[in-house]
Amino acid sequence: MATRISKELVDDTDGTTGDVTTVPFSIRDERFEIDLSPANEARLRADLQPWINQARKPTKPRKRRGKYKYTGASTNDPAAVRKWALEHGLSVSTTGRLPSAIIASYNAAATTTTLQPPQ
Incomplete structure (x- = not known):
C-alpha cells in the first residue's frame, strides 16, 4: 500500500489555494513569513512601497580576519x-x-x- 502526502499552501489573508508562495519579511530584527497569492503579494508590496522608497539598505559589516595562528608543529630546519x-x-x-x-x-x-x- 502506498501513502501519498501532499502539502498545499493556503493564502493567509483570504484562504485561496493554488499559486501561493511563502513571502518572508522582517521588522526590527523580527522575521516573519506569510503565505500569499500573487495578487496579495502585490498588495503587500504596494502597501510597503512608500516606506521602501524612503528607506535605505543596511551596509554589511566588514568581516574581520583573525590573526594567523599556526598551531601545528614547527621547525627551523x-x-x-x-x-x-x-x-x-x-x-x-x-x-x-x-x-x-x-x-x-x-x-x-x-x-x-x-x-x-x-x-
Whole structure:
C-alpha cells in the first residue's frame, strides 16, 4: 500500500489555494513569513512601497580576519627534518609543508640522544 502526502499552501489573508508562495519579511530584527497569492503579494508590496522608497539598505559589516595562528608543529630546519625522515625510512616530499607528525617526532627525538621515527 502506498501513502501519498501532499502539502498545499493556503493564502493567509483570504484562504485561496493554488499559486501561493511563502513571502518572508522582517521588522526590527523580527522575521516573519506569510503565505500569499500573487495578487496579495502585490498588495503587500504596494502597501510597503512608500516606506521602501524612503528607506535605505543596511551596509554589511566588514568581516574581520583573525590573526594567523599556526598551531601545528614547527621547525627551523626543514632540510634536517627531511634528511632525518629519509634516514629512518619515512616518505617525505622534497618540497612543501612537512607533515606535523614527522616534525613532532623529529623535535621529540632531537631532545633525546637518538632520533626515532614516528610510530
